[in-house]
Every structure is written in C-alpha cells, then in structure tokens.
Amino acid sequence: MPEQPGKNAIEVRGVRKVFGTGENQVAALDTVSVSIRENEFFTLLGPSGCGKTTLLRLIAGFDFPTAGEILLHGQDIAPLPPFKRPVNTVFQSYALFPHMTVAQNIGFGLEMLGRPKAEIEARVAQMLKLVKMEALKARRTSQISGGQQQRVALARALAPQPKVLLLDEPLSALDYKLRKEMQIELKRLQNETGITFIFVTHDQEEALTMSDRIAVMSAGKILQVGTPRDIYDRPAERFVADFIGETNFLPGTVVSKKPGVATVKFASSATISAGYPEGFDPTGEVTLVVRPEHADLVPDPAKGTIAGTLSNIVYFGTDTHYHVKLDGGENFIVRHQNSRSSPVTFATGAKVGIQFEEDAARVLKD
Amino acid sequence: MDIKDQPGFRSVAIICLLVLYVPVLILMVFSFNSGSLVTHWEGVTLKWYGSAFLNEEFHSAARNTLIISVTATIVSTICATLAAIGMTRVKPWRGLAAAFMVINLPLMVPEIITAVATLSFFALIAGAFGLNFGIGNLIFAHTVFCIPFAYMPIRARLEDMDLTLEYAAADLYATPWNAFKRITLPLLVPGIMSGAALAFIVSFDDFTITQLVAGPGQTTLPLYIWNQIRRPMTPEINAISTILLLVSILFVSVSFLIARRRAK
Numbered sequence: 001m002p003e004q005p006g007k008n009a010i011e012v013r014g015v016r017k018v019f020g021t022g023e024n025q026v027a028a029l030d031t032v033s034v035s036i037r038e039n040e041f042f043t044l045l046g047p048s049g050c051g052k053t054t055l056l057r058l059i060a061g062f063d064f065p066t067a068g069e070i071l072l073h074g075q076d077i078a079p080l081p082p083f084k085r086p087v088n089t090v091f092q093s094y095a096l097f098p099h100m101t102v103a104q105n106i107g108f109g110l111e112m113l114g115r116p117k118a119e120i121e122a123r124v125a126q127m128l129k130l131v132k133m134e135a136l137k138a139r140r141t142s143q144i145s146g147g148q149q150q151r152v153a154l155a156r157a158l159a160p161q162p163k164v165l166l167l168d169e170p171l172s173a174l175d176y177k178l179r180k181e182m183q184i185e186l187k188r189l190q191n192e193t194g195i196t197f198i199f200v201t202h203d204q205e206e207a208l209t210m211s212d213r214i215a216v217m218s219a220g221k222i223l224q225v226g227t228p229r230d231i232y233d234r235p236a237e238r239f240v241a242d243f244i245g246e247t248n249f250l251p252g253t254v255v256s257k258k259p260g261v262a263t264v265k266f267a268s269s270a271t272i273s274a275g276y277p278e279g280f281d282p283t284g285e286v287t288l289v290v291r292p293e294h295a296d297l298v299p300d301p302a303k304g305t306i307a308g309t310l311s312n313i314v315y316f317g318t319d320t321h322y323h324v325k326l327d328g329g330e331n332f333i334v335r336h337q338n339s340r341s342s343p344v345t346f347a348t349g350a351k352v353g354i355q356f357e358e359d360a361a362r363v364l365k366d
Numbered sequence: 367m368d369i370k371d372q373p374g375f376r377s378v379a380i381i382c383l384l385v386l387y388v389p390v391l392i393l394m395v396f397s398f399n400s401g402s403l404v405t406h407w408e409g410v411t412l413k414w415y416g417s418a419f420l421n422e423e424f425h426s427a428a429r430n431t432l433i434i435s436v437t438a439t440i441v442s443t444i445c446a447t448l449a450a451i452g453m454t455r456v457k458p459w460r461g462l463a464a465a466f467m468v469i470n471l472p473l474m475v476p477e478i479i480t481a482v483a484t485l486s487f488f489a490l491i492a493g494a495f496g497l498n499f500g501i502g503n504l505i506f507a508h509t510v511f512c513i514p515f516a517y518m519p520i521r522a523r524l525e526d527m528d529l530t531l532e533y534a535a536a537d538l539y540a541t542p543w544n545a546f547k548r549i550t551l552p553l554l555v556p557g558i559m560s561g562a563a564l565a566f567i568v569s570f571d572d573f574t575i576t577q578l579v580a581g582p583g584q585t586t587l588p589l590y591i592w593n594q595i596r597r598p599m600t601p602e603i604n605a606i607s608t609i610l611l612l613v614s615i616l617f618v619s620v621s622f623l624i625a626r627r628r629a630k
Contacts, residue, residue: 061536081536082536097531112535113539
C-alpha cells in the first residue's frame, strides 16, 4: 500500500528489544519499523507474546530499545524517561491511585506539569464531563465500578492533552456489553479530542471495528500494516489471514501467472485466478485462502469450482455456516447470510458444489 | 473435616489459653491487693498504683525507656524503610539475597549472643578510643536489633503494592522523587506504622541486651522490675507490670488494626 501523505505522530525506526543475556536472550521485538499518523486510531494486533505490549512500553518509556529510534513528531524520544514524554497511557489494570479521589486522579498529570490550580480545576471539570463522570468526582477509585474506573483512567490520561494516547488492552477486563459500549465511547473520544490513539489488543474483532489502521504482529515482527479492509481482504501472509477472521485454506498448483494474479489448478483440475501480495512470487504447490463469506453453495456439484459433501450446518441467527468435506479431503466452510427471501435449504450428507466470488481466492506466503 | 471437630481439640485449646493468660491475670489481680504480699490476698486497693506514680525510681526508669524506645523506633524505622525500598524498587543487584539474609539474621540469632557481642563491641570501643556514649550505647543497640522487626511489614507492603501505579505516576509526568512522595510513600504509610509499632514494642520490653549493655543510671522499666523482684516483692511491682502490659497491648492493637485496614 502506498504511503499516504499526512504528518507522522510516531515513527518507529528499526527498533529491536532484547530481554535477558547470553543464552537466555529473547528478542521481544525484532527490528520493527512503523509510522503512525497524526489523529489516527492505530491498533497493534497480535496474539499474546507477539511484542505488541513491548512496543507500547517502548513508546511510553517504561523500557528502552536495544537498538533503533522512536520519533515523536520527528524528535527521537527513545532515550527519554517516561515523565519527559508528552505521551500518556491507559493501563490494562487502569492503575488508578487508590489514595486519591476521581478528580485528584484526573488532575495528577497537570499537577505534575506544574499547571496553575485554576487551569487544573477547569480541565478536570472538562474531562469529567467528557467521560460523563461528574457525579462521582469526589469518590475514591475503590468505590466505583470497573466501567467507571475505565472512564477515569481514560480521563486521567487525556487530561494533560498528550500528543499520543497509548491504550494497553484497556477493555479486556470489561464484560461483553460494557466492552461494546466502550468501543464506541473510545472512537467518540478519539474524534472529539483529535489525539492519536495507539491501541493494543489481541481481539481481532475489536481491532477491525475501531481502527483506522492496524499493524498485525507475530513473534516480535510486524507482518502487515493496513486499513481493516486491507488486512481482512488482502492479508499479506498466511498468519494474518488465519489470525483475523475465519479462513479456508486450499491446496493448489500454480499453472501460470501475470503480475499480481496467478492461475491455480485444484486437484479436481478446475482452475481459478487468485491475487497475490506484492513482493511474493508463487510457484508450484501453494495454499489458497478464501474467506467463508466469499464463497457460495450450489446444489449441483458439477456447477461449482470445487465439490464436496455437506457435513454439518451451523445456524448463527444472522448467518449460517455450511461445513463441506471436499472431495480432496479438506474441510471448507461457506458462510451464508440469512434473509427471509433465501429459503434455499441444503441437507447434511448432500453432494454440493462451491462457487467463488470474483477475487475471492488469494495465494499467500506460508 | 474441620480441625475444630476433632475430639479433645476444645479442651487442649482451653488449657493452652489458661496456661498463657492465668498467670498474667493473677499478676493483674494482685496489683489491687491491699496487703503487702503478692501471694496472699487481703482486700481491694489502688494504693500500689498511687505509690508507683510517686516512685522516683519508676519515673526515671520510665523516662529512660521512653527515650531509648522512641529514638530507636524512629531511627530503625527510617533505616528499615530505606532498606526495604532499596531492596524492592531498584534493579536486582549482586548480593541482594545476601543483604536480605543479613537484615533478617538477628531474628534468628539467640538474643544472649547478640547481647554479649554488643557488650564486647562497646567495651572494645571504650578500651580503644576511651569513648562511652552513655545512654547512646543503649539507643544504638536497640536501633540495631529493631531494624529487622520494622523491616518485615514495610517490605511486605512494598511487595504487595502494584508497580503499575509507579509507572502510571511516571507516565503522568511525575519525576522519580515526586512519584515516591505522592504515590509510593502515602501507600506505604500503613506498612511503616505497623513496622514502627513492632519496633517500639520490641525495644520497650527488651531485657537481655539492655541488661548487659546498660551502665549505671541507665535502668529501663524491664531492668527496674527485675531489680525489684530480687528484693521482698510488694504489689507495687504488679501495678507497674500491669501498666507496662497495658502499654504493650495498646501498641500491638494499633499495629494489628493498621495491618487489618491495609488488608482491606
């Protein structure tokens, strides 16, 4: 994807972070470079242990990189201690100060910056209003609920008007309904404040719904950076396709190719044209990925690109998943959105064909 | 099965409690004895408390005890706080485990050994440099053996504390000193109070080390009681012991209440 214009809030350049010494050395981050634009909701997404929290801690200043630079508006902040960085953090555990009231927590950053009392009071009042916590400002943080603590943690981190707000899995401790509410709330806060948000999560759905752009990480590396659509529709690697959403993997053989598109032959000798990412040269035996909603079932096996036997039907309310055992032995899932005007019914055990939408299949690096 | 349901559990527990507390109760009861013997009950009076309060020797012993205990408590609590911070809030250093051992060793060394060692140490200084710090010797000795007692609750509190709070303070522009002053220290206060109360009580009723180190005119309350019971005893000593006991109970209760509040 071409780099779009717009100033960068954070530039991470060739950052490495190694923990331990000698034989116990572990590279938590293995030479990572990424640019995060101003006013962007940017998400670091990956399984636990992928290095996303390490990267966040390096930007916050709780750890220092083994090598590389971290630029904030062009200035290298990597050697600065956390209290000299105009960057604030919302912690996973919230880390509210238990011996202070809600208002004192929110005002703490400004107080440490030595702002005049009147300014602090005005700003705290504004923040309380922003997160709708005015009524509870005199409470101790132990006397409010988890969702309310979350709001206070947000207000406290936003009060000093940081250049960048870091959020370390802030919603993971909330129950499902509250989490959905806070997702919308976070987007609203980001729009209203215009502050760059860097959000860490392992929840791919959360990442897709909230982010302007996502960086998918695994084993200390960034595998792909792009908009949620890019990442979902055009995953750069098999790991990305597998980690985000549901995906079918199909074996095939490349028979011919032109730039960006390969023709792949299945065992059944049917062929399909499949896109592939830049900088990758697919040859020979490859794996195709197809999203379950980009394929369709047809009752006549001969009409499908591939064919198989319907082994299971799972009803989800909004859609139905058809599990197909392909003639080649692989399992394939087709997702069909339910509507009143689609009464097509299939029975388990029936022979069916699978058709692909245009551009549905992609060849990916393993 | 609950241990409370074991046969005989209740009676064993009651016997243990009786052995522990009946002598103390008898001591307290006889402090109100109108006769002048501590073994023969005659009637109720408060005169022994009156004579204790007018007793100059008791006053002087109480004064010595307070000077020593209060000073030793303050100094040892400060040392223990610094040690606990130095051993939980800095990067692990070589000899950290050894330092921990050294701080806690006095708890395991028999007190008479520490007493003899301390006595020899002061005798050596007096011999080599002709220095004698008077009551300062006792204060110094008490401070040293109080440190591990003060250290324990403070360290426990520091280890329980969520380190993320200190990260959060640094993230919100607090310099290391401000983060300590505004976050770590206020949250550490219950631990410090509880450590100080423990140090005070240990110093307040110390006998072995004090007996060996104390010079003339440095009689503390435990030493005073010891001297009194070697003469024909009157219930006045029971009265004084009861006062000491009440002070001890007060401090232990304060320490306990603080510890319970911090657990909440």
